[in-house]
Ligand SMILES: N=CN[C@@H](CCC(=O)O)C(=O)O
Protein backbone atom coordinates (compact mmCIF):
# COMPACT_ATOMS: atom_id res chain seq x y z
CA UNK A 1 0.00 0.00 0.00
CA UNK A 2 1.30 3.46 -0.89
CA UNK A 3 1.09 5.85 2.03
CA UNK A 4 2.59 9.30 2.53
CA UNK A 5 2.64 11.50 5.62
CA UNK A 6 3.46 15.19 5.41
CA UNK A 7 4.02 16.55 8.90
CA UNK A 8 5.29 19.46 11.01
CA UNK A 9 3.97 22.01 8.50
CA UNK A 10 4.30 25.50 9.87
CA UNK A 11 0.91 26.11 8.25
CA UNK A 12 -1.34 23.52 6.68
CA UNK A 13 -3.66 25.69 4.58
CA UNK A 14 -6.54 23.31 3.94
CA UNK A 15 -8.92 25.64 2.03
CA UNK A 16 -11.43 23.11 3.34
CA UNK A 17 -14.75 22.83 1.54
CA UNK A 18 -16.67 20.93 -1.13
CA UNK A 19 -18.38 23.82 -2.89
CA UNK A 20 -17.39 27.31 -4.06
CA UNK A 21 -16.81 29.86 -1.29
CA UNK A 22 -18.64 33.17 -1.45
CA UNK A 23 -18.46 36.53 0.28
CA UNK A 24 -16.68 36.61 3.65
CA UNK A 25 -16.17 32.86 3.57
CA UNK A 26 -13.51 33.41 0.88
CA UNK A 27 -11.23 34.61 3.70
CA UNK A 28 -11.56 31.36 5.58
CA UNK A 29 -8.50 29.25 4.71
CA UNK A 30 -8.94 26.58 7.39
CA UNK A 31 -5.34 26.84 8.59
CA UNK A 32 -3.92 24.18 10.91
CA UNK A 33 -0.66 25.07 12.65
CA UNK A 34 1.91 22.28 13.01
CA UNK A 35 -0.28 20.47 10.50
CA UNK A 36 -0.11 17.01 9.02
CA UNK A 37 -1.82 15.11 6.25
CA UNK A 38 -1.93 11.42 5.41
CA UNK A 39 -2.41 10.27 1.82
CA UNK A 40 -3.13 6.67 0.97
CA UNK A 41 -3.36 5.26 -2.56
CA UNK A 42 -3.49 8.81 -3.88
CA UNK A 43 -6.41 9.90 -1.69
CA UNK A 44 -6.32 12.05 1.46
CA UNK A 45 -7.10 9.85 4.47
CA UNK A 46 -6.48 12.08 7.46
CA UNK A 47 -5.88 15.79 8.17
CA UNK A 48 -4.98 17.36 11.53
CA UNK A 49 -2.20 18.46 13.88
CA UNK A 50 1.11 16.57 13.82
CA UNK A 51 0.93 15.36 17.45
CA UNK A 52 -2.48 13.82 16.69
CA UNK A 53 -1.48 11.62 13.73
CA UNK A 54 -3.09 8.22 14.46
CA UNK A 55 -0.43 5.63 15.29
CA UNK A 56 -1.63 3.14 12.68
CA UNK A 57 -0.60 5.48 9.84
CA UNK A 58 2.98 5.90 11.07
CA UNK A 59 3.84 2.21 10.51
CA UNK A 60 4.59 2.07 6.80
CA UNK A 61 4.81 5.42 5.13
CA UNK A 62 6.98 7.82 3.19
CA UNK A 63 7.39 10.76 5.55
CA UNK A 64 7.96 14.32 4.39
CA UNK A 65 9.05 16.78 7.03
CA UNK A 66 7.56 20.21 6.26
CA UNK A 67 9.12 22.04 9.20
CA UNK A 68 9.22 25.79 8.47
CA UNK A 69 7.13 25.33 5.32
CA UNK A 70 3.56 25.93 4.18
CA UNK A 71 1.40 23.17 2.76
CA UNK A 72 -1.43 24.03 0.37
CA UNK A 73 -3.71 22.22 -2.07
CA UNK A 74 -2.38 22.23 -5.64
CA UNK A 75 -3.45 25.32 -7.57
CA UNK A 76 -6.25 24.93 -10.11
CA UNK A 77 -5.63 27.07 -13.20
CA UNK A 78 -9.17 27.08 -14.57
CA UNK A 79 -8.77 29.25 -17.69
CA UNK A 80 -5.91 28.79 -20.17
CA UNK A 81 -5.27 28.49 -23.89
CA UNK A 82 -1.99 26.57 -23.62
CA UNK A 83 -2.09 24.45 -26.80
CA UNK A 84 -1.04 26.65 -29.71
CA UNK A 85 1.53 27.01 -32.49
CA UNK A 86 3.81 30.02 -32.96
CA UNK A 87 4.10 33.13 -30.82
CA UNK A 88 2.97 36.76 -31.09
CA UNK A 89 5.87 38.63 -29.52
CA UNK A 90 5.53 41.50 -32.06
CA UNK A 91 2.08 42.32 -30.71
CA UNK A 92 3.60 43.28 -27.40
CA UNK A 93 5.45 46.13 -29.14
CA UNK A 94 2.30 47.13 -31.04
CA UNK A 95 0.50 47.38 -27.74
CA UNK A 96 3.26 49.58 -26.34
CA UNK A 97 2.68 51.92 -29.31
CA UNK A 98 -0.98 52.18 -28.35
CA UNK A 99 -2.81 49.59 -30.45
CA UNK A 100 -5.61 48.00 -28.46
CA UNK A 101 -6.66 44.37 -28.52
CA UNK A 102 -9.38 44.86 -31.11
CA UNK A 103 -7.14 47.00 -33.37
CA UNK A 104 -4.51 44.28 -33.32
CA UNK A 105 -7.17 41.77 -34.28
CA UNK A 106 -8.30 43.97 -37.17
CA UNK A 107 -4.66 44.24 -38.37
CA UNK A 108 -4.57 40.46 -38.84
CA UNK A 109 -2.86 39.88 -35.53
CA UNK A 110 -4.54 38.42 -32.50
CA UNK A 111 -6.26 35.08 -32.33
CA UNK A 112 -6.44 34.60 -36.10
CA UNK A 113 -2.65 34.87 -36.31
CA UNK A 114 -2.28 32.00 -33.83
CA UNK A 115 -4.92 30.06 -35.76
CA UNK A 116 -2.73 30.14 -38.90
CA UNK A 117 0.30 28.95 -36.95
CA UNK A 118 -1.61 26.24 -35.07
CA UNK A 119 -2.98 24.85 -38.34
CA UNK A 120 0.59 24.52 -39.66
CA UNK A 121 1.93 22.55 -36.69
CA UNK A 122 1.75 18.78 -36.35
CA UNK A 123 0.04 17.06 -33.47
CA UNK A 124 3.42 15.70 -32.34
CA UNK A 125 4.87 19.21 -32.11
CA UNK A 126 1.85 20.48 -30.16
CA UNK A 127 2.18 17.57 -27.73
CA UNK A 128 5.93 18.25 -27.27
CA UNK A 129 5.47 21.96 -26.63
CA UNK A 130 2.38 21.29 -24.51
CA UNK A 131 4.43 18.96 -22.25
CA UNK A 132 6.99 21.72 -21.74
CA UNK A 133 4.31 24.27 -20.87
CA UNK A 134 2.76 21.86 -18.38
CA UNK A 135 6.22 21.23 -16.86
CA UNK A 136 6.53 24.95 -16.32
CA UNK A 137 3.05 25.19 -14.74
CA UNK A 138 3.98 22.39 -12.36
CA UNK A 139 6.86 24.48 -11.00
CA UNK A 140 4.24 27.05 -9.95
CA UNK A 141 2.26 24.42 -8.06
CA UNK A 142 -0.51 23.83 -10.60
CA UNK A 143 -1.97 20.31 -10.38
CA UNK A 144 -5.07 20.76 -12.58
CA UNK A 145 -5.32 22.98 -15.63
CA UNK A 146 -8.17 23.77 -17.97
CA UNK A 147 -7.19 24.12 -21.63
CA UNK A 148 -9.24 25.48 -24.51
CA UNK A 149 -9.29 24.74 -28.22
CA UNK A 150 -10.11 27.80 -30.33
CA UNK A 151 -6.97 28.17 -32.42
CA UNK A 152 -8.45 26.08 -35.20
CA UNK A 153 -11.88 27.54 -36.00
CA UNK A 154 -12.38 24.59 -38.33
CA UNK A 155 -13.19 20.93 -37.86
CA UNK A 156 -9.70 19.57 -38.38
CA UNK A 157 -7.70 21.91 -36.18
CA UNK A 158 -10.23 22.21 -33.37
CA UNK A 159 -10.24 18.42 -33.11
CA UNK A 160 -6.44 18.36 -33.37
CA UNK A 161 -6.13 20.69 -30.37
CA UNK A 162 -8.60 18.66 -28.31
CA UNK A 163 -6.87 15.39 -29.21
CA UNK A 164 -3.54 16.92 -28.19
CA UNK A 165 -5.05 17.80 -24.80
CA UNK A 166 -6.35 14.26 -24.39
CA UNK A 167 -2.80 12.93 -24.99
CA UNK A 168 -1.30 15.50 -22.64
CA UNK A 169 -3.75 14.52 -19.91
CA UNK A 170 -2.54 10.92 -20.23
CA UNK A 171 1.15 11.74 -20.47
CA UNK A 172 1.59 14.54 -17.98
CA UNK A 173 1.15 14.47 -14.21
CA UNK A 174 -1.04 17.58 -14.32
CA UNK A 175 -4.71 16.83 -14.99
CA UNK A 176 -5.91 18.60 -18.13
CA UNK A 177 -9.61 19.55 -18.38
CA UNK A 178 -10.52 20.19 -22.05
CA UNK A 179 -12.87 22.91 -23.28
CA UNK A 180 -14.25 23.26 -26.81
CA UNK A 181 -13.92 26.92 -27.85
CA UNK A 182 -14.64 26.61 -31.57
CA UNK A 183 -16.30 30.06 -31.50
CA UNK A 184 -13.21 31.95 -30.34
CA UNK A 185 -12.93 34.30 -33.33
CA UNK A 186 -14.50 34.78 -36.73
CA UNK A 187 -12.32 33.31 -39.49
CA UNK A 188 -11.74 35.52 -42.55
CA UNK A 189 -14.12 33.59 -44.81
CA UNK A 190 -16.96 34.01 -42.32
CA UNK A 191 -16.74 37.75 -41.59
CA UNK A 192 -20.29 39.07 -41.83
CA UNK A 193 -21.54 35.47 -41.84
CA UNK A 194 -21.15 34.74 -38.14
CA UNK A 195 -24.52 32.94 -37.98
CA UNK A 196 -23.28 30.49 -40.59
CA UNK A 197 -20.09 29.92 -38.64
CA UNK A 198 -22.05 29.15 -35.46
CA UNK A 199 -24.18 26.67 -37.46
CA UNK A 200 -21.00 25.03 -38.77
CA UNK A 201 -19.73 24.59 -35.22
CA UNK A 202 -23.09 23.21 -34.07
CA UNK A 203 -23.70 20.90 -37.02
CA UNK A 204 -20.24 19.64 -37.83
CA UNK A 205 -17.73 20.06 -35.01
CA UNK A 206 -19.78 19.79 -31.80
CA UNK A 207 -21.30 16.35 -32.56
CA UNK A 208 -17.83 14.84 -33.13
CA UNK A 209 -16.43 16.50 -29.99
CA UNK A 210 -19.31 15.09 -27.94
CA UNK A 211 -19.28 11.67 -29.58
CA UNK A 212 -15.55 11.17 -28.89
CA UNK A 213 -15.71 12.71 -25.42
CA UNK A 214 -13.08 15.27 -26.37
CA UNK A 215 -14.33 18.12 -24.18
CA UNK A 216 -16.03 18.62 -20.83
CA UNK A 217 -16.98 22.26 -21.43
CA UNK A 218 -18.12 24.46 -24.29
CA UNK A 219 -17.00 28.10 -24.26
CA UNK A 220 -17.58 31.08 -26.58
CA UNK A 221 -16.00 34.52 -27.03
CA UNK A 222 -19.19 36.56 -26.56
CA UNK A 223 -18.05 40.07 -27.46
CA UNK A 224 -18.94 43.05 -29.63
CA UNK A 225 -17.35 42.37 -33.03
CA UNK A 226 -16.94 38.66 -32.31
CA UNK A 227 -20.06 36.63 -31.36
CA UNK A 228 -23.32 38.26 -30.27
CA UNK A 229 -25.48 37.27 -27.31
CA UNK A 230 -27.91 35.47 -29.67
CA UNK A 231 -25.15 33.57 -31.49
CA UNK A 232 -23.49 32.64 -28.19
CA UNK A 233 -26.77 31.45 -26.73
CA UNK A 234 -27.52 29.29 -29.75
CA UNK A 235 -24.15 27.53 -29.57
CA UNK A 236 -24.17 27.12 -25.79
CA UNK A 237 -27.72 25.74 -25.77
CA UNK A 238 -26.78 23.17 -28.40
CA UNK A 239 -23.71 22.19 -26.38
CA UNK A 240 -25.73 21.93 -23.18
CA UNK A 241 -28.33 19.74 -24.86
CA UNK A 242 -25.55 17.40 -25.92
CA UNK A 243 -24.19 17.13 -22.37
CA UNK A 244 -21.37 19.67 -22.24
CA UNK A 245 -21.04 22.07 -19.31
CA UNK A 246 -20.78 25.75 -20.10
CA UNK A 247 -18.23 28.52 -19.78
CA UNK A 248 -18.17 31.96 -21.37
CA UNK A 249 -15.70 34.68 -22.26
CA UNK A 250 -18.07 37.41 -21.14
CA UNK A 251 -18.14 41.22 -20.96
CA UNK A 252 -14.39 41.58 -21.41
CA UNK A 253 -14.26 44.67 -23.62
CA UNK A 254 -17.91 45.78 -23.80
CA UNK A 255 -20.85 45.14 -21.51
CA UNK A 256 -22.78 43.01 -23.96
CA UNK A 257 -24.83 41.23 -21.30
CA UNK A 258 -22.65 38.12 -21.22
CA UNK A 259 -22.85 37.83 -17.43
CA UNK A 260 -26.66 37.77 -17.65
CA UNK A 261 -26.55 35.10 -20.36
CA UNK A 262 -24.19 32.95 -18.26
CA UNK A 263 -26.72 33.24 -15.41
CA UNK A 264 -29.67 32.43 -17.67
CA UNK A 265 -27.95 29.31 -19.03
CA UNK A 266 -26.59 28.34 -15.60
CA UNK A 267 -23.04 28.22 -16.92
CA UNK A 268 -20.45 26.83 -14.53
CA UNK A 269 -18.38 29.99 -14.94
CA UNK A 270 -18.24 33.30 -16.77
CA UNK A 271 -14.74 34.63 -17.31
CA UNK A 272 -13.00 38.03 -17.71
CA UNK A 273 -16.05 40.22 -16.78
CA UNK A 274 -14.10 43.50 -16.81
CA UNK A 275 -17.19 45.39 -17.95
CA UNK A 276 -19.91 43.26 -16.32
CA UNK A 277 -22.86 45.30 -15.06
CA UNK A 278 -24.21 45.33 -11.49
CA UNK A 279 -27.29 43.54 -12.76
CA UNK A 280 -25.24 40.84 -14.52
CA UNK A 281 -23.18 40.29 -11.37
CA UNK A 282 -26.34 39.97 -9.29
CA UNK A 283 -27.81 37.42 -11.70
CA UNK A 284 -24.60 35.39 -11.68
CA UNK A 285 -24.61 35.31 -7.86
CA UNK A 286 -28.25 34.19 -7.81
CA UNK A 287 -27.51 31.37 -10.23
CA UNK A 288 -24.25 30.19 -8.63
CA UNK A 289 -22.11 31.01 -11.65
CA UNK A 290 -18.44 31.29 -10.69
CA UNK A 291 -16.74 34.53 -11.81
CA UNK A 292 -13.30 33.62 -13.13
CA UNK A 293 -11.15 36.74 -13.16
CA UNK A 294 -7.94 37.05 -15.17
CA UNK A 295 -5.88 39.97 -13.84
CA UNK A 296 -2.81 38.98 -15.89
CA UNK A 297 -4.74 39.83 -19.05
CA UNK A 298 -5.99 43.20 -17.81
CA UNK A 299 -2.43 43.99 -16.71
CA UNK A 300 -0.86 42.93 -19.99
CA UNK A 301 -3.47 44.81 -22.06
CA UNK A 302 -3.39 47.82 -19.73
CA UNK A 303 -7.13 47.56 -19.22
CA UNK A 304 -9.11 48.33 -16.09
CA UNK A 305 -9.26 45.35 -13.77
CA UNK A 306 -12.46 43.43 -13.10
CA UNK A 307 -14.42 44.58 -10.05
CA UNK A 308 -13.41 41.72 -7.78
CA UNK A 309 -14.14 43.62 -4.57
CA UNK A 310 -17.66 44.51 -5.67
CA UNK A 311 -18.28 40.94 -6.84
CA UNK A 312 -17.11 39.32 -3.60
CA UNK A 313 -19.00 41.86 -1.51
CA UNK A 314 -22.11 40.97 -3.52
CA UNK A 315 -21.79 37.29 -2.75
CA UNK A 316 -20.28 36.06 -6.01
CA UNK A 317 -17.85 33.14 -5.91
CA UNK A 318 -14.65 34.44 -7.50
CA UNK A 319 -11.94 32.25 -9.03
CA UNK A 320 -8.63 33.46 -10.47
CA UNK A 321 -6.74 31.97 -13.40
CA UNK A 322 -3.69 32.74 -15.52
CA UNK A 323 -5.37 32.93 -18.98
CA UNK A 324 -2.03 31.61 -20.30
CA UNK A 325 -2.19 32.31 -24.05
CA UNK A 326 0.16 33.54 -26.79
CA UNK A 327 -1.37 37.00 -27.13
CA UNK A 328 -3.02 38.82 -24.28
CA UNK A 329 -1.31 37.05 -21.38
CA UNK A 330 1.73 34.88 -21.94
CA UNK A 331 2.41 33.79 -18.38
CA UNK A 332 2.00 30.69 -16.29
CA UNK A 333 3.03 32.52 -13.10
CA UNK A 334 0.37 31.96 -10.45
CA UNK A 335 2.20 34.16 -7.91
CA UNK A 336 2.11 37.01 -10.42
CA UNK A 337 -1.67 36.56 -10.75
CA UNK A 338 -1.97 36.61 -6.95
CA UNK A 339 0.19 39.72 -6.67
CA UNK A 340 -1.91 41.54 -9.30
CA UNK A 341 -5.19 40.51 -7.70
CA UNK A 342 -4.10 41.76 -4.29
CA UNK A 343 -2.46 44.98 -5.53
CA UNK A 344 -4.95 46.03 -8.22
CA UNK A 345 -8.24 44.28 -7.47
CA UNK A 346 -8.23 44.82 -3.71
CA UNK A 347 -8.58 41.15 -2.95
CA UNK A 348 -7.13 39.92 0.32
CA UNK A 349 -4.33 37.35 0.12
CA UNK A 350 -6.71 34.83 1.66
CA UNK A 351 -9.35 35.48 -1.02
CA UNK A 352 -6.79 34.94 -3.78
CA UNK A 353 -5.72 31.60 -2.30
CA UNK A 354 -9.37 30.51 -2.15
CA UNK A 355 -9.84 31.75 -5.73
CA UNK A 356 -7.03 29.50 -6.99
CA UNK A 357 -7.91 26.39 -5.00
CA UNK A 358 -11.45 25.49 -3.98
CA UNK A 359 -13.07 28.17 -6.19
CA UNK A 360 -10.83 27.20 -9.12
CA UNK A 361 -12.06 23.65 -8.63
CA UNK A 362 -15.67 24.93 -8.54
CA UNK A 363 -15.04 26.78 -11.81
CA UNK A 364 -14.35 23.33 -13.28
CA UNK A 365 -17.28 21.71 -11.45
CA UNK A 366 -14.82 19.59 -9.48
CA UNK A 367 -14.97 21.05 -5.96
CA UNK A 368 -16.11 17.69 -4.63
CA UNK A 369 -12.78 16.00 -5.27
CA UNK A 370 -10.00 18.60 -5.76
CA UNK A 371 -9.16 22.14 -4.57
CA UNK A 372 -8.76 21.54 -0.83
CA UNK A 373 -7.00 19.34 1.70
CA UNK A 374 -9.98 17.35 2.92
CA UNK A 375 -10.46 13.66 3.62
CA UNK A 376 -11.48 11.74 0.47
CA UNK A 377 -10.11 14.35 -1.91
CA UNK A 378 -7.26 13.67 -4.32
CA UNK A 379 -3.77 13.86 -2.83
CA UNK A 380 -2.77 16.90 -4.90
CA UNK A 381 -0.68 18.90 -2.47
CA UNK A 382 2.07 21.51 -2.74
CA UNK A 383 4.78 22.38 -0.21
CA UNK A 384 5.91 26.01 -0.34
CA UNK A 385 9.35 26.79 1.03
CA UNK A 386 8.36 29.58 3.44
CA UNK A 387 6.55 29.37 6.79
CA UNK A 388 3.46 31.34 5.71
CA UNK A 389 1.18 31.57 2.65
CA UNK A 390 1.74 35.33 2.86
CA UNK A 391 5.09 34.86 1.11
CA UNK A 392 3.31 33.88 -2.13
CA UNK A 393 2.38 37.41 -3.35
CA UNK A 394 5.23 38.99 -1.41
CA UNK A 395 7.83 37.14 -3.52
CA UNK A 396 6.37 38.84 -6.57
CA UNK A 397 5.96 36.65 -9.63
CA UNK A 398 8.49 34.07 -8.39
CA UNK A 399 7.53 30.55 -7.45
CA UNK A 400 7.69 29.67 -3.75
CA UNK A 401 6.98 26.02 -4.57
CA UNK A 402 9.44 23.45 -3.29
CA UNK A 403 7.62 20.13 -3.74
CA UNK A 404 4.57 19.09 -5.74
CA UNK A 405 2.70 15.94 -4.76
CA UNK A 406 0.21 14.62 -7.31
CA UNK A 407 -2.09 11.72 -6.50
CA UNK A 408 0.05 11.06 -3.43
CA UNK A 409 3.40 10.97 -5.22
CA UNK A 410 6.20 13.52 -5.40
CA UNK A 411 6.30 14.69 -9.02
CA UNK A 412 8.43 17.84 -8.66
CA UNK A 413 11.16 18.92 -6.27
CA UNK A 414 12.86 22.28 -6.78
CA UNK A 415 16.40 21.45 -5.63
CA UNK A 416 19.00 18.85 -6.57
CA UNK A 417 18.64 15.89 -4.20
N1 LIG B 1 -10.49 37.02 -25.13
C1 LIG B 1 -10.38 36.05 -25.85
N2 LIG B 1 -9.50 35.05 -25.81
C2 LIG B 1 -8.28 34.95 -25.08
C3 LIG B 1 -7.15 35.55 -25.80
C4 LIG B 1 -6.56 34.60 -26.73
C5 LIG B 1 -5.51 35.20 -27.61
O1 LIG B 1 -5.32 36.42 -27.65
O2 LIG B 1 -4.87 34.39 -28.27
C6 LIG B 1 -8.40 35.47 -23.66
O3 LIG B 1 -9.13 34.85 -22.91
O4 LIG B 1 -7.73 36.43 -23.26
Ligand SMILES: [Zn+2]
Nearest residue numbers: 079081249323
Ligand atom coordinates in the same frame (compact mmCIF):
# COMPACT_ATOMS: atom_id res chain seq x y z
ZN1 LIG C 1 -9.55 32.99 -22.59
